[in-house]
Amino acid sequence: MNPLSRARALFCWLILFCLGAVWIARQEYVDQHERFFQSTSVAQRMLSQKTVQHEAVLATLAALSHPPSPERLYPSLQPAMPQLLGLGHLPGGVWAGSLPQPPGLQAAVERARELGRPVTMPVDDARYWLVAPSGWSLLLDARQLVPAADFPPGLAHLTLTVNGTPLVLLDKQAGDTAPGLTLALQKPLGAASQPFPIRSTRKLTPDTWPWTAWLGWAVASALLVAGAAAWQRSRAEARRQQEQVRLSAMARLSTVGEMAAGIAHELNQPLTAILAHTRAAERLLDDDEERPAVRHALLASAQQAKRAADIISRMRALVQPSSPARREALDPDALVASLRFLREPELARQGIRLTWANASPGARPLGDRVALEQILHNLVQNAADALSGTKGPRLIALEGRVADGQYQFSVSDTGPGIAADAMPRLFAPFYTTRDQGMGLGLALCDTLAGSMDGRIDARNLTPAGACFTLSLPRAGGAA
Numbered sequence: 001m002n003p004l005s006r007a008r009a010l011f012c013w014l015i016l017f018c019l020g021a022v023w024i025a026r027q028e029y030v031d032q033h034e035r036f037f038q039s040t041s042v043a044q045r046m047l048s049q050k051t052v053q054h055e056a057v058l059a060t061l062a063a064l065s066h067p068p069s070p071e072r073l074y075p076s077l078q079p080a081m082p083q084l085l086g087l088g089h090l091p092g093g094v095w096a097g098s099l100p101q102p103p104g105l106q107a108a109v110e111r112a113r114e115l116g117r118p119v120t121m122p123v124d125d126a127r128y129w130l131v132a133p134s135g136w137s138l139l140l141d142a143r144q145l146v147p148a149a150d151f152p153p154g155l156a157h158l159t160l161t162v163n164g165t166p167l168v169l170l171d172k173q174a175g176d177t178a179p180g181l182t183l184a185l186q187k188p189l190g191a192a193s194q195p196f197p198i199r200s201t202r203k204l205t206p207d208t209w210p211w212t213a214w215l216g217w218a219v220a221s222a223l224l225v226a227g228a229a230a231w232q233r234s235r236a237e238a239r240r241q242q243e244q245v246r247l248s249a250m251a252r253l254s255t256v257g258e259m260a261a262g263i264a265h266e267l268n269q270p271l272t273a274i275l276a277h278t279r280a281a282e283r284l285l286d287d288d289e290e291r292p293a294v295r296h297a298l299l300a301s302a303q304q305a306k307r308a309a310d311i312i313s314r315m316r317a318l319v320q321p322s323s324p325a326r327r328e329a330l331d332p333d334a335l336v337a338s339l340r341f342l343r344e345p346e347l348a349r350q351g352i353r354l355t356w357a358n359a360s361p362g363a364r365p366l367g368d369r370v371a372l373e374q375i376l377h378n379l380v381q382n383a384a385d386a387l388s389g390t391k392g393p394r395l396i397a398l399e400g401r402v403a404d405g406q407y408q409f410s411v412s413d414t415g416p417g418i419a420a421d422a423m424p425r426l427f428a429p430f431y432t433t434r435d436q437g438m439g440l441g442l443a444l445c446d447t448l449a450g451s452m453d454g455r456i457d458a459r460n461l462t463p464a465g466a467c468f469t470l471s472l473p474r475a476g477g478a479a
């Protein structure tokens with residue numbers, strides 16, 4: 001699977017966040033609804049208790065054989081029942097009460113007797129008479145059944161319908177016009193004589209939404225997705241590296257055959273020469289006068305043996321590149337100064353001028369000093385080899401510059417340039433167009449550059465000459 005791109009990661013986060021946010025909202029809603037339901041039930045019980053208390057008072061009064069007069073009774077009951085506005089009774093059809101007789105009382109008493117329980121006679125939206133079969137009657141104010149402060153805090157809006165029009169007992173969300181979902185619950189009061197319906201509503205406005213939980217989830221889900229993306233990226237990176245190692249191993253293997261043939265060819269020449277020189281020396285050994293010739297033959301074979309050893313050591317460097325190259329910020333001016341110090345006398349003897357231009361002073365390539373020196377030496381040597389047969393000006397121009405975020409060394413010469421058929425095989429081991437060449441120089445340069453995460457490119461210059469460019473990572477910051 002491809003690592004998460006920024007857009008895909010954002011999309012995944014959005015989906016994850018939305019799913020989580022919906023779940024959190026649902027949990028919050030269930031929670032709010034539960035609290036609302038509990039609060040409404042508590043309010044319903046509180047109001048029901050009051051209405052049951054009214055029935056109990058009426059039953060007690062009916063049971064008294066010598067009840068006190070309503071005018072005396074009222075002040076003693078009122079402090080415990082703030083909702084009680086007045087009371088009275090109708091013994092033998094004559095009204096005695098703390099208030100004047102309400103109209104229709106006689107009919108209400110008869111209705112109560114028929115039903116065998118108290119009945120109500122509404123006065124207005126809040127007040128009502130509760131008339132018992134005994135003729136005892138209470139004038140009650142529904143507004144004062146329960147003080148608003150005593151209702152549970154989970155309630156927002158509560159109405160009680162005594163006489164058709166709902167009477168507002170509590171309104172904590174008055175004037176709140178914010179949009180929101182409304183919870184509503186309707187229940188009748190418990191007393192059979194006063195089964196007034198109560199209705200409770202609560203609007204879930206934005207300030208009651210679970211913002212903190214949502215914010216927490218947004219951060220947590222973002223961290224989750226970022227972590228997953230980073231994990232995927234690191235896995236993809238590890239896979240890419242494995243793939244690169246595999247590819248380079250394959251590339252090495254494919255050149256093994258070519259190299260084996262090359263080694264055989266290359267070593268054949270010095271070994272044949274060593275054999276010839278040693279045989280000649282053996283033949284001449286018995287003759288004292290031929291001693292200088294013997295020395296010469298042995299020296300020549302030693303030279304050939306050295307060449308063979310040289311070929312083998314270069315091969316080893318090519319096949320087993322040294323452990324991962326060290327990375328340090330290198331000073332290009334110092335590197336070139338040392339190169340010039342070593343090469344200039346010999347180049348001058350061949351009539352070759354070596355120049356150096358630092359187009360990005362202060363910039364530093366990152367690499368291994370020894371490897372970089374070896375590459376530059378090889379490129380300068382190749383340029384010198386290319387110039388050996390030219391008639392015109394003999395110039396090798398070295399240049400250092402920052403380009404495309406990398407540090408580039410270029411080695412240009414005014415030689416004949418690279419032959420078209422040589423161009424594709426330039427870096428292949430044992431490819432050479434020179435009689436004395438081994439064809440290992442550029443292959444080695446390429447391997448060394450690769451070990452420093454760099455690369456070498458070759459191109460021809462107009463009107464003549466070749467240019468090799470070594471690109472290396474640049475040490476951070478310095479320009």
Ligand code: ADP
Binds near residue numbers: 382419442443
């Ligand atoms: P060698 O120098 O032993 O031939 P190299 O790998 O260094 O091996 O070079 C391979 C070949 O690349 C050379 O034989 C030559 O044909 C070509 N070449 C390298 N450098 C130059 C150059 N500066 N100008 C023209 N041809 C070059």
